[in-house]
Every structure is written in structure tokens, then in C-alpha cells.
Amino acid sequence: MTEGYAPAEDPDDRTSHAGPAGHTGTTGHTGGTSRTGGTSRTSVRAGTTRNAAGRDDRRRAVTAAGAVDGVVLLALLGVVAVGFAPAWGTTGYLVPAVGGAVLGLLVAWLGAWLRWSVLLTSGATVLAYFLFGGVLALPGTAIAGVVPSLATLQELAVGAVHGWKAFVTTVPPIASFPDLAVVPYLLLYLAAVLAGTIAWRSRRAAWALLPVVVALAGVGLLGTILPAYPLAQGLVVAVIGLLWASWRAAETRMGANRLLSDASRSATRRLRGQRVRGGAVLLALGGVAAVVVAPQVAQGERVALREMITPPLDLHQYTSPLVGFRHYTKDLADTELFSVTGMPVDGRVRLATLDTYAGTVYDASSGRATGVFNRAGEVVDTVAAGTRTPVDVSVLGYTGVWVPDVGQLGGIRFTGDRAAELAAGTYYNATSGTALTTAGLRPGDGYEIDAVVAAPPDEKTLASTPIEQVALPKPQDVADAVPAKSAQFAADATDPFERLTNIRDTLKATGVYSSGLENQPASRPGHSAARIDALLAQDEMVGDDEQFAVAFALMAQQAGVPARVVMGFYPEKDTLKAGEPYVVTGEDVHAWVEVPFEGYGWVPFDVIPDEDNKVEPLPRSKQVPKPPVLETPESPEEPPQAEAGDVEEDDKDDDQSAIDWRQVMMIAVTVAVPLAIVALPLLLILGFKRRRRRGRRTAPVVADRVSGGWREVVDVATDLGAGVPRAATRREGARLLAEKLPESTSGTVLLAHRADASVFGAGTPTDEEVAQYWADVDQAVDEMRAGVPWGRRVAARLSLRSVRGADAPPLSAVLRGWVAAVPRAFARAGRAVVRPVHDRMARARRRKERARRQEDR
Numbered sequence: 001m002t003e004g005y006a007p008a009e010d011p012d013d014r015t016s017h018a019g020p021a022g023h024t025g026t027t028g029h030t031g032g033t034s035r036t037g038g039t040s041r042t043s044v045r046a047g048t049t050r051n052a053a054g055r056d057d058r059r060r061a062v063t064a065a066g067a068v069d070g071v072v073l074l075a076l077l078g079v080v081a082v083g084f085a086p087a088w089g090t091t092g093y094l095v096p097a098v099g100g101a102v103l104g105l106l107v108a109w110l111g112a113w114l115r116w117s118v119l120l121t122s123g124a125t126v127l128a129y130f131l132f133g134g135v136l137a138l139p140g141t142a143i144a145g146v147v148p149s150l151a152t153l154q155e156l157a158v159g160a161v162h163g164w165k166a167f168v169t170t171v172p173p174i175a176s177f178p179d180l181a182v183v184p185y186l187l188l189y190l191a192a193v194l195a196g197t198i199a200w201r202s203r204r205a206a207w208a209l210l211p212v213v214v215a216l217a218g219v220g221l222l223g224t225i226l227p228a229y230p231l232a233q234g235l236v237v238a239v240i241g242l243l244w245a246s247w248r249a250a251e252t253r254m255g256a257n258r259l260l261s262d263a264s265r266s267a268t269r270r271l272r273g274q275r276v277r278g279g280a281v282l283l284a285l286g287g288v289a290a291v292v293v294a295p296q297v298a299q300g301e302r303v304a305l306r307e308m309i310t311p312p313l314d315l316h317q318y319t320s321p322l323v324g325f326r327h328y329t330k331d332l333a334d335t336e337l338f339s340v341t342g343m344p345v346d347g348r349v350r351l352a353t354l355d356t357y358a359g360t361v362y363d364a365s366s367g368r369a370t371g372v373f374n375r376a377g378e379v380v381d382t383v384a385a386g387t388r389t390p391v392d393v394s395v396l397g398y399t400g401v402w403v404p405d406v407g408q409l410g411g412i413r414f415t416g417d418r419a420a421e422l423a424a425g426t427y428y429n430a431t432s433g434t435a436l437t438t439a440g441l442r443p444g445d446g447y448e449i450d451a452v453v454a455a456p457p458d459e460k461t462l463a464s465t466p467i468e469q470v471a472l473p474k475p476q477d478v479a480d481a482v483p484a485k486s487a488q489f490a491a492d493a494t495d496p497f498e499r500l501t502n503i504r505d506t507l508k509a510t511g512v513y514s515s516g517l518e519n520q521p522a523s524r525p526g527h528s529a530a531r532i533d534a535l536l537a538q539d540e541m542v543g544d545d546e547q548f549a550v551a552f553a554l555m556a557q558q559a560g561v562p563a564r565v566v567m568g569f570y571p572e573k574d575t576l577k578a579g580e581p582y583v584v585t586g587e588d589v590h591a592w593v594e595v596p597f598e599g600y601g602w603v604p605f606d607v608i609p610d611e612d613n614k615v616e617p618l619p620r621s622k623q624v625p626k627p628p629v630l631e632t633p634e635s636p637e638e639p640p641q642a643e644a645g646d647v648e649e650d651d652k653d654d655d656q657s658a659i660d661w662r663q664v665m666m667i668a669v670t671v672a673v674p675l676a677i678v679a680l681p682l683l684l685i686l687g688f689k690r691r692r693r694r695g696r697r698t699a700p701v702v703a704d705r706v707s708g709g710w711r712e713v714v715d716v717a718t719d720l721g722a723g724v725p726r727a728a729t730r731r732e733g734a735r736l737l738a739e740k741l742p743e744s745t746s747g748t749v750l751l752a753h754r755a756d757a758s759v760f761g762a763g764t765p766t767d768e769e770v771a772q773y774w775a776d777v778d779q780a781v782d783e784m785r786a787g788v789p790w791g792r793r794v795a796a797r798l799s800l801r802s803v804r805g806a807d808a809p810p811l812s813a814v815l816r817g818w819v820a821a822v823p824r825a826f827a828r829a830g831r832a833v834v835r836p837v838h839d840r841m842a843r844a845r846r847r848k849e850r851a852r853r854q855e856d857r
Contacts, residue, residue, distance in 0.1 A: 196208070
């Protein structure tokens with residue numbers, strides 16, 4: 001009996017199932033099938049399954065299923081690569097990133113096809129990295145852009161180790177630094193090799209998603225605080241990855257229990273159909289969840305390594321430019337330092353922003369609130385508001401590492417013989433607006449900058465604008481007179497802006513300007529704690545920009561107002577005309593204070609006493625009068641000021657009316673992708689039903705068209721909730737429909753009889769009869785739909801019940817089964833982990849028991 005049910009033997013399995021010589025048939029010892037020529041159905045099936053599974057594992061890389069694995073992994077890695085877009089700034093990252101993914105999958109495919117060992121696969125991975133790194137990541141260093149040179153191999157080796165840190169310490173966009181293309185190339189390459197190897201060679205193919213997820217997280221950390229499309233990326237990776245992992249798990253399970261029968265094939269098809277429908281439901285749920293969760297996910301700041309890692313630039317080796325302030329006013333007063341072309345008439349040239357004070361020097365710093373110095377290139381990513389203005393700078397007599405700039409830097413391009421050397425060592429702090437080059441500027445150098453300049457608001461506007469509380473470094477070893485004088489000058493004001501302006505106005509009204517030049521009062525240079533203490537202790541405070549700016553910043557911080565000192569250059573009022581180059585001399589050096597305001601950023605405040613100011617000393621009583629209100633005659637009376645204000649307001653309106661298309665596109669993609677994912681399953685269902693109907697109506701066999709018309713009626717009724725079992729005849733189905741949908745009784749019964757007559761009759765229906773039959777089918781379908789509520793009609797359009805069959809279990813029961821299977825899966829996994837330990841402990845106990853019994857003997 002067993003031989004009658006055994007499938008045909010595989011030639012490869014004859015040795016394993018053949019009995020000893022002379023034994024044929026089914027005779028022999030009871031239960032000794034291994035010693036006979038015949039075998040049981042179970043043993044034959046098990047042997048065939050094992051061998052078939054083994055051959056499938058060896059051949060998967062070259063099968064259609066293996067091609068599907070490769071396409072899915074390439075799509076997932078392509079979605080991951082999109083995350084480099086904000087940091088790179090152009091589409092140039094696609095070649096190294098996607099090329100690395102394709103190359104990694106090819107290496108993994110070859111390893112799976114040729115069954116390479118781990119050592120051989122690792123060697124091939126390293127070799128391919130260096131062999132194709134030139135054409136994909138560093139074409140500028142390769143011979144003819146293809147063959148790797150020694151420089152290419154060196155940069156690939158160095159970039160694999162140090163490129164990661166350079167990537168996160170460079171000011172975006174990074175397209176200006178082609179050597180950093182090694183990072184996206186290597187990251188996607190390694191992820192592709194690992195994912196492809198696991199997918200094509202491991203039975204637990206779902207683990208191939210781990211390198212993809214790690215790569216997605218890595219791209220996010222290497223990016224900027226402005227992400228690419230995180231919601232869409234995460235959703236696509238999650239949904240496609242889970243669907244693929246579920247499909248692979250089902251393939252593995254069905255491959256291990258493959259039965260060569262029609263029933264098993266039907267069960268396999270039903271299981272695959274359930275997987276597809278489950279995937280569609282998962283897509284729909286994921287899209288809905290994305291739309292609901294998107295507003296909450298978009299809130300808060302994004303974590304990026306470039307915002308947490310301090311670049312390897314040691315600012316302590318560069319002296320604060322404020323130390324040499326008197327050198328400009330005394331020794332370089334008439335020296336032409338550099339010329340600036342394109343600067344706005346009311347603009348300022350910033351040399352350095354100084355935000356940390358340690359009792360001796362006000363210096364620049366690099367940290368969280370004060371910003372970090374990152375490598376800067378020809379394009380610098382900035383979100384600063386203002387007008388983009390090209391500015392050309394020609395260095396004449398200036399020397400130093402600090403790079404003079406205007407406004408916020410949108411990019412810098414060096415010219416001249418030292419252009420490459422200067423560009424390689426250029427760093428920029430976008431928060432403070434300070435740039436420096438480690439190579440140092442000297443006469444003969446030149447550069448072009450894209451300056452983003454915004455006109456500062458007037459004090460009337462600032463009075464109603466809150467001061468932003470920025471956590472600057474706390475000043476150390478401050479002069480003893482600063483706290484008392486800060487409270488004294490601020491008077492009884494409680495508003496932060498009023499305290500700030502009171503301190504400034506008192507310093508301007510009671511100070512005497514002097515740089516220690518001839519015909520000026522004696523004034524010591526420097527801004528140490530002792531010098532600031534001496535300044536504030538004098539009856540007449542004598543000093544220049546250096547002392548007054550430092551004193552103002554320290555006193556403002558004592559009053560609870562964040563403030564920092566800026567050193568730079570600007571011409572005397574009304575001396576620079578539009579379109580004329582501004583030739584900067586040492587006499588134009590100035591220092592001012594900046595305070596952050598919400599919506600306007602850091603706003604400059606000048607605290608320079610008038611050179612002719614002759615103010616009596618402050619009274620020494622505790623009752624200090626309020627700071628005098630300076631009567632500025634120019635504000636209400638000078639028409640040019642009013643006109644300038646009108647222009648500024650117009651510019652402000654223009655800026656506010658401008659549309660940030662990049663932000664609009666990001667929002668549109670974030671909303672459109674989830675909506676498209678939600679709509680995609682619905683469109684697929686409608687398209688499938690339309691294609692099914694067209695296939696039935698245009699079947700090659702005429703009788704099948706009529707039979708297909710009846711199936712259309714049954715399927716529509718099934719989707720409406722009036723299911724007909726698959727095994728029911730047409731007339732039985734018509735009677736069931738008459739009971740469940742009474743409004744279509746006559747039409748469906750007549751259609752069933754006509755279908756039977758056409759299918760089983762002697763003649764063949766003509767095309768006109770088939771067309772009329774389908775017209776009656778359409779009429780019956782319309783009658784069935786008209787007899788149910790509109791909500792039920794809409795649900796029937798999108799229902800998959802007709803695909804699954806009326807006698808199939810409801811989706812809710814299937815979903816409950818899936819949910820119930822989760823704890824069972826965890827339980828099986830737990831038992832699989834615990835069982836070896838338990839068995840090992842039991843064997844140890846048995847050994848101890850045997851040893852004890854032997855000792856007792």
C-alpha cells in the first residue's frame with residue numbers, strides 16, 4: 001500500500017533509499033523499511049524535501065526568487081541613500097551611494113553563487129572596494145576617471161578610517177568636497193554586501209534587513225538637522241522590508257514541507273494570496289498611521305552627529321583678534337588692509353565673533369550654543385533670512401587667520417595661487433558668522449563670498465520683541481565692579497530690553513572715547529578684568545571700542561541678557577556710496593555687541609562714546625539718577641532715515657512674501673507619499689477587479705465568457721455579503737442569492753439557467769448572445785447594488801471577499817490568528833534557547849548520579 005502512494009523517486013535519492021541487495025518488494029522485517037527496496041510515503045517525501053531544499057539553497061542566487069531578493073534590497077538601499085541629499089546639497093551623492101549598493105549586491109551574489117567561504121568573500125569585498133572606488137567615488141583621482149591610481153587607493157584607505165569624522169565636521173552642503181564621496185560609497189557598499197549575503201545564503205533571510213536599518217540610522221546621524229524625507233523613508237523601509245521578510249519566511253516554510261499534489265499547490269496559492277492581501281492591509285495601515293503620526297514626529301529637533309561632535313580645530317592656537325585692536329588704530333590707521341566690492345552701504349565686515357571671557361581675553365569658542373567650526377567650501381548651507389549678495393574681497397595689507405566676511409556666509413571661493421591651500425583649511429561657524437583659514441591670509445590673496453545680508457530692525461521694533469535666551473558660556477573672573485555697575489546703570493528697569501538700553505545709554509553718555517593717540521586722554525589698551533575694573537572705577541570712563549564693548553557685554557550678561565562681542569570694520573556714516581569698492585583701513589576697526597532677538601537673530605548694538613563727550617563724573621551717592629534719555633534729533637527730522645526705514649520695511653515684506661519652495665516640497669512629499677501609499681492598495685484592488693472582469697468577458701472560449709459572466713454575478717454578490725460557496729452549482733447559487741438578495745431573484749435565476757444551457761448545451765453561443773448575456777449580467781449587478789445601502793456598496797467595491805471565497809474565514813479571524821501566533825512564536829523561540837541549557841543540565845545531573853552510584857558500590 002505504501003508503494004502505491006509514494007511519489008516517483010529522484011535519481012539523486014536512489015542510493016539513500018535503496019535496500020541491501022536481494023531485498024525487493026515490501027517483504028521483510030516488520031518496521032524495517034530501511035532494509036527493503038520499498039519505503040514509506042513519509043520517508044520518501046522527507047528525503048526528497050531535504051534534497052530539494054538543499055538544492056534550492058544552493059541555487060537561490062540564480063533563481064527568479066533570488067532576483068526578487070536583489071531587487072527588493074536594491075530598492076531599500078536606494079531609499080536609504082536618499083537621506084544624504086540635505087547634507088550633500090546636490091544629486092552627486094547618488095553615483096557613489098547607489099553604485100556602492102549595486103557593487104555590494106554583485107559581490108554578495110557572486111559569493112552566494114560560487115559558494116565562497118567567509119574569508120574569500122571578505123577578500124573579494126576589499127578588492128572590489130579599491131578596484132571600483134575610483135570610478136564610483138573618486139573619479140577625479142582615477143586614470144581616465146576609471147582606473148584607480150595610487151592617489152585613489154590612498155584616499156580610499158584614508159577615507160575609510162577618517163572620512164566619517166570629516167563628513168560630520170564639514171559645513172553642508174558637502175558637494176564642494178568630492179573626497180568625502182567615500183563615505184556614502186562605503187556605507188551603502190558594506191550594507192549591500194551584508195544584506196545580500198544573508199538574503200541569498202541564510203535560511204533566516206529576515207536578518208538581511210538589519211544592515212539596511214543600520215545604514216538608514218547611519219545616514220540619519222551623518223546628515224543635518226534638516227532631514228530628507230524621514231517619514232517616507234522609514235515607512236517604505238518598514239513596509240517593504242516586512243512584506244519581503246514575511247514572503248521569505250513563507251517560502252522557507254513551504255519549501256520545507258513541499259508536497260507534490262494538487263491539494264498542496266492549491267494551499268500554497270491560497271497562502272500566497274493571503275500574504276498579498278495581508279501586505280495590502282499592512283500598507284494601508286502604515287499609510288494611515290503615517291498621516292496621523294506625521295505632525296507629532298515632525299516636532300522637535302533632529303539628532304545629527306555634526307551638531308554633537310566638535311571638529312578637530314583647536315581655536316586655542318589662534319589669538320583673539322581683539323588683543324590687537326590698538327595695533328589697528330595706532331600702527332595701521334592709514335594702511336589699506338583689504339578692499340570689499342559689493343558690500344551694502346550700511347553693511348559691516350565681521351572679523352570674528354567673541355563669546356567666551358576668562359578674565360584676560362574675550363575669545364572665540366566652539367561648542368553647542370556658540371556653534372561649531374566646520375569645514376566650509378564653495379557652497380555653505382544656510383537658512384539665514386536676507387538678501388544674497390556676491391562680495392569680492394582682495395587682501396592688500398592684512399595678514400591673519402581670521403577671514404573678513406559680510407553677513408551670513410553662503411559660500412566662499414578663493415582665487416589666486418594659494419586658492420587650493422586656503423580652501424583646504426577654511427572653517428566656518430554658522431552660528432557666530434566667523435570664518436578662518438588655517439593657512440592664513442596675506443597680501444595678494446583674494447576670495448569671493450555669497451553673503452546673506454539682512455537689515456537690522458529699529459529699536460522701536462526691538463522694544464516689542466522678546467530677547468531670546470541663548471546659553472552662552474558663563475564669563476569667568478569678571479571685574480568686581482561689573483555686577484554693581486550693571487545694577488546701577490540698569491536703574492529700576494524690569495524689562496530686559498529696557499535694562500539693556502539703559503546700560504548702553506549710560507556708557508555712551510558718561511564715557512570718554514580715547515585710543516591713547518595724540519590729543520586724546522590717556523587710555524590703556526586691553527580688556528582684562530583689571531582694565532575693565534579700572535574703566536568702571538573712574539569718574540570719567542576713558543576707553544575705546546575694545547573696553548566699552550567688553551564692559552557692555554559683561555554688564556548685559558549680569559543683567560540677564562545674552563550678549564557677545566564682535567570685532568570688525570565699517571566706514572564712517574555716509575562715506576560709502578552704492579557700487580563703490582570699500583577700501584578698509586586700520587582706522588575703520590570697531591567692536592560692537594550683539595544680542596539675540598526672537599525672529600531677528602543677533603542684532604548689533606554700538607556703544608561708542610562721542611569723541612567730544614565731556615561728561616561730569618557720576619555722583620557717588622547710592623541714589624543714581626536714571627540714565628539720561630539721549631535726544632537724537634535725526635530720527636524724527638531727517639527724511640533719509642525715514643526713507644531708509646520704508647525701504648527696509650518693503651524688503652522685509654518681500655522676504656516674508658517669498659515662498660520657501662524647498663520647505664513646500666518637503667511638506668508635500670511628506671503628506672503625498674503616505675496618502676499615495678494609502679490609496680495604492682485601493683487602486684490595486686479596483687484595477688484587479690477591472691482586469692478580472694475584462695478577462696472573463698474576452699475569454700478565448702465563448703462558453704467561458706458566459707461562465708465568466710455568471711462568476712461576475714456571484715463575485716459581486718459575495719462582496720456585497722451574500723456569499724455563495726465555491727462548490728455550489730449555478731442553480732444552487734441562484735437559489736441562495738434569491739434568499740439573500742430578494743430584489744434580484746428573477747434576474748439571477750434566469751442568468752444561471754442560461755449559463756448552464758450555454759456551457760452544457762450542444763450549440764455554441766454567438767457573439768451577439770454573449771454580448772446580450774453580459775448586458776443582462778450588468779443589469780443584475782446594478783440591481784443587487786441598488787438594493788443595499790451606499791456604504792455597503794462602497795465597501796463591496798474594495799472588498800477582497802470574492803477573491804478569498806465566500807467560505808473563507810473572515811479577515812478578522814485571520815488577523816486574530818496572526819496576533820495569537822506572536823506569543824507562540826516567542827514561546828517557541830524561548831524554548832529553543834532554554835532547551836539546550838536544560839538538556840545540558842539534565843545530562844550533568846545524570847552523570848553525577850551515575851558517579852554517585854559507582855562510589856556507593
